[in-house]
Amino acid sequence: xxxxxxxxxxxxxxxxxxxxxxxxxxxxxxxxxxxxxxxxxxxxxxxxxxxxxxxxxxxxxxxxxxxxxxxxxxxxxxxxxxxxxxxxxxxxxxxxxxxxxxxxxxxxxxxxxxxxxxxxxxxxxxxxxxxxxxxxxxxxxxxxxxxxxxxxxxxxxxxxxxxxxxxxxxxxxxxxxxxxxxxxxxxxxxxxxxxxxxxxxxxxxxxxxxxxxxxxxxxxxxxxxxxxxxxxxxxxxxxxxxxxxxxxxxxxxxxxxxxxxxxxxxxxxxxxxxxxxxxxxxxxxxxxxxxxxxxxxxxxxxxxxxxxxxxxxxxxxxxxxxxxxxxxxxxxxxxxxxxxxxxxxxxxxxx
Amino acid sequence: xxxxxxxxxxxxxxxxxxxxxxxxxxxxxxxxxxxxxxxxxxxxxxxxxxxxxxxxxxxxxxxxxxxxxxxxxxxxxxxxxxxxxxxxxxxxxxxxxxxxxxxxxxxxxxxxxxxxxxxxxxxxxxxxxxxxxxxxxxxxxxxxxxxxxxxxxxxxxxxxxxxxxxxxxxxxxxxxxxxxxxxxxxxxxxxxxxxxxxxxxxxxxxxxxxxxxxxxxxxxxxxxxxxxxxxxxxxxxxxxxxxxxxxxxxxxxxxxxxxxxxxxxxxxxxxxxxxxxxxxxxxxxxxxxxxxxxxxxxxxxxxxxxxxxxxxxxxxxxxxxxxxxxxxxxxxxxxxxxxxxxxxxxxxxxx
Numbered sequence: 001x002x003x004x005x006x007x008x009x010x011x012x013x014x015x016x017x018x019x020x021x022x023x024x025x026x027x028x029x030x031x032x033x034x035x036x037x038x039x040x041x042x043x044x045x046x047x048x049x050x051x052x053x054x055x056x057x058x059x060x061x062x063x064x065x066x067x068x069x070x071x072x073x074x075x076x077x078x079x080x081x082x083x084x085x086x087x088x089x090x091x092x093x094x095x096x097x098x099x100x101x102x103x104x105x106x107x108x109x110x111x112x113x114x115x116x117x118x119x120x121x122x123x124x125x126x127x128x129x130x131x132x133x134x135x136x137x138x139x140x141x142x143x144x145x146x147x148x149x150x151x152x153x154x155x156x157x158x159x160x161x162x163x164x165x166x167x168x169x170x171x172x173x174x175x176x177x178x179x180x181x182x183x184x185x186x187x188x189x190x191x192x193x194x195x196x197x198x199x200x201x202x203x204x205x206x207x208x209x210x211x212x213x214x215x216x217x218x219x220x221x222x223x224x225x226x227x228x229x230x231x232x233x234x235x236x237x238x239x240x241x242x243x244x245x246x247x248x249x250x251x252x253x254x255x256x257x258x259x260x261x262x263x264x265x266x267x268x269x270x271x272x273x274x275x276x277x278x279x280x281x282x283x284x285x286x287x288x289x290x291x292x293x294x295x296x297x298x299x300x301x302x303x304x305x306x307x308x309x310x311x312x313x314x315x316x317x318x319x320x321x322x323x324x325x326x327x328x329x330x331x332x333x334x335x336x337x338x339x340x341x342x343x344x345x346x347x348x349x350x351x
Numbered sequence: 352x353x354x355x356x357x358x359x360x361x362x363x364x365x366x367x368x369x370x371x372x373x374x375x376x377x378x379x380x381x382x383x384x385x386x387x388x389x390x391x392x393x394x395x396x397x398x399x400x401x402x403x404x405x406x407x408x409x410x411x412x413x414x415x416x417x418x419x420x421x422x423x424x425x426x427x428x429x430x431x432x433x434x435x436x437x438x439x440x441x442x443x444x445x446x447x448x449x450x451x452x453x454x455x456x457x458x459x460x461x462x463x464x465x466x467x468x469x470x471x472x473x474x475x476x477x478x479x480x481x482x483x484x485x486x487x488x489x490x491x492x493x494x495x496x497x498x499x500x501x502x503x504x505x506x507x508x509x510x511x512x513x514x515x516x517x518x519x520x521x522x523x524x525x526x527x528x529x530x531x532x533x534x535x536x537x538x539x540x541x542x543x544x545x546x547x548x549x550x551x552x553x554x555x556x557x558x559x560x561x562x563x564x565x566x567x568x569x570x571x572x573x574x575x576x577x578x579x580x581x582x583x584x585x586x587x588x589x590x591x592x593x594x595x596x597x598x599x600x601x602x603x604x605x606x607x608x609x610x611x612x613x614x615x616x617x618x619x620x621x622x623x624x625x626x627x628x629x630x631x632x633x634x635x636x637x638x639x640x641x642x643x644x645x646x647x648x649x650x651x652x653x654x655x656x657x658x659x660x661x662x663x664x665x666x667x668x669x670x671x672x673x674x675x676x677x678x679x680x681x682x683x684x685x686x687x688x689x690x691x692x693x694x695x696x697x698x699x700x701x702x
Binding site for chain 2: 024025027028052054058059061062071098105108140141142145156234236238246
C-alpha cells in the first residue's frame with residue numbers, strides 16, 4: 001500500500017486491504033477514523049452522529065426523561081429471526097418503553113475482537129441501522145474499542161437510550177397492587193430456543209425464530225388509549241417466571257398465574273421438552289407483561305392485539321396479597337407449583 | 352451450602368462461596384439478583400438505581416441535553432493513578448463536559464469474564480462509586496453480562512452519560528475559527544505512560560501516575576465566567592496530535608502549535624524517549640484543549656489554573672486558515688514538522 005495515497009479521499013481503504021479488524025482500528029488514528037466513517041457513520045447516517053463531537057446534543061421540553069443501558073454478548077452473533085445488532089437496538093428501545101417512555105435516541109458502543117471479519121461487522125452494523133430506522137430511533141453517538149485476539153468474542157455491543165415520558169405517565173413496579181390483572185403480550189420462549197438451536201446445531205420440524213421486536217409503539221398506543229398501566233416489564237433473561245418474581249418482590253405482593261392460558265407455541269413446547277427447558281424461564285426479546293386494573297383487561301388486550309408483535313396477548317393471572325414464595329402457577333392438572341427464581345440460568349449468553 | 356438458607360437475607364452469599372464470577376451471575380436468576388444487590392446497588396447507592404426498574408427516570412426543565420457513551424477495555428485493570436472503574440466514570444463525565452454540559456447521570460454496563468475474582472470486581476466497583484461520588488454524578492441504571500472464560504478479559508465497562516447544557520452555551524468543532532487560541536489544560540502523556548509502565552513491568556526514577564480526572568467543574572467555571580468557548584475536546588486516544596487533526600478537519604481550518612510551550616513532564620519525556628513514543632500522540636484521561644478567541648487567552652488561563660487538574664494550563668498555538676496537512680508543529684529547533692494522524696496507534700488498550 002502506498003501510504004501517501006491513503007491521505008486522499010476515494011483511494012482503496014486500508015481496512016478493506018486485510019478485511020479484518022486490527023488493534024489499530026481502536027487506536028484513535030487514521031484507521032479508526034476510517035472505520036467510524038466508512039462503517040458506522042455511513043450506516044447510521046444522521047446529522048447528530050455526523051458532527052463527530054464527543055456527544056450528541058438536542059433540545060428538550062420540560063418533562064420526564066428515561067435513561068437505560070444494556071450490553072449484548074449473544075452467541076452466536078446471528079440466529080433465526082435476528083442478530084446481535086437488531087437485538088441491541090430493540091432491547092434498549094424496549095427497556096425505555098417499559099418505563100412508559102417514547103424512545104428518542106440511542107448510543108452504541110462496540111468492543112471488537114482483533115481478527116473479526118469486517119464483513120461480519122458490516123452485516124451487524126447494517127442490521128442495527130435497519131432496526132433503528134424501522135423503530136424511528138436514531139443512533140446518535142458511539143464508541144469503538146478493539147481488544148486482542150482471544151480477549152473478546154467477535155462483537156460485544158452496548159446500547160444506551162434516552163426517552164421522554166409523556167406527562168402524567170407513571171409505570172413502576174411499586175404501583176402494582178393486589179387485584180391487578182397480569183397480561184402477557186404473546187407466546188413465550190422463541191428467542192431462547194432459536195438461539196440455542198443454532199448454537200447447538202439443532203433442527204426442528206417447524207423452524208423456531210426469535211421473537212426479537214421493538215415494543216415501543218404498542219406501549220405508546222396503550223398510553224394513547226388511556227389504559228391505566230401500573231407496570232410493564234419485558235421478559236428477557238430468566239423469562240416470565242423470573243420477571244414475575246422480581247416484580248412481586250419489588251411491589252411486595254404475590255401473583256398467581258394459570259399455566260393453561262400462558263401462550264407457548266407447539267414447536268417451542270416440543271423443543272423445550274426435548275431439551276429439558278421450562279419455557280416459563282426462557283428469555284424472550286419481544287414479549288412483555290403488563291399489570292393493569294382488572295377492569296381494564298378487555299380494553300388493554302384490544303389495544304395490544306392490534307399490533308403484530310402482541311397479537312397473541314393473553315390474560316394469564318392476577319396479583320394477590322403478599323405470599324411467600326411470591327409466584328404460584330396453577331398447572332394444567334389443577335395443582336399448584338411455586339415458580340421460584342432459579343439460582344442461575346438455563347441458557348447462558350442468550351442476549 | 353444449604354440452599355434453603357440462601358432465601359433469607361443476611362445469610363452467607365453463594366457468590367462469596369466460590370469468590371469468582373460464574374456464568375450464572377449473568378443469567379437473570381437468584382445469583383444475578385444477589386450480585387446486583389450486594390455489589391452494584393450497595394456501592395452505587397441512590398434511590399433511582401434502587402428502584403431496579405428497566406431504566407431511570409427524572410424530571411427535566413426545557414433546555415438542551417447532551418448524551419454520550421464510551422467503552423473501557425484498559426489493560427491492566429489497575430495502574431498508577433487509577434483503574435478501569437474510575438476511568439470509566441471520569442471519561443464519560445469528561446465527554447459530557449466537552450459538550451459544555453453539566454453531567455447529570457451515568458449508566459454502567461459490565462461484561463465480566465467467568466472466573467473473575469469477586470474481590471477484583473468489588474474493588475473496581477468501589478472505585479467507580481468513589482469517582483461518581485467525588486464528581487457528584489450518580490450511576491442510576493446498569494446492566495451485567497457474563498461471558499465464558501477466555502471470551503473476555505476480566506472486566507469491560509461501558510458507561511453512558513446524560514447532561515444538561517446551560518442556556519446559550521454552544522461548544523462545537525465547527526465554531527473553531529482562524530485566529531482562535533489553542534490552550535491545553537496540563538502536561539501530556541502521563542496516562543498512557545503510566546498504563547504502559549505497569550503493563551510492561553517498567554519502573555522509572557520518578558513514578559508516573561495517570562492524569563485521570565473529572566473535568567466538568569473546570570468547564571462549568573469557564574461557562575460561569577462567561578469565557579467565549581468555541582470548542583473543547585479531551586485528549587484521549589491518539590493524544591493531542593490526533594485530536595487537533597480531528598478538530599481541524601471538522602472545522603476546515605489549520606493549526607500551528609509550538610513545541611517549546613507544550614507541557615510534558617520530565618519523567619514522561621524521559622520515558623517516551625526510552626520507549627520510542629511521541630508524547631504528543633500518547634493518550635491522556637484528564638487533559639483537554641480549549642479553542643477560544645485570542646482576546647480571551649488570559650481570562651481563560653486564569654480560570655483553568657484555579658483547578659488542580661488544569662493548574663499547568665498553557666497557551667500552545669493558534670488556529671490558522673485551512674492548510675494541508677492541517678497541523679504544523681513549530682519545533683524547539685525552529686523548524687516545522689507536520690503532525691499527521693498516525694495510521695494506527697502507539698499503545699493499544701489504553702482506555
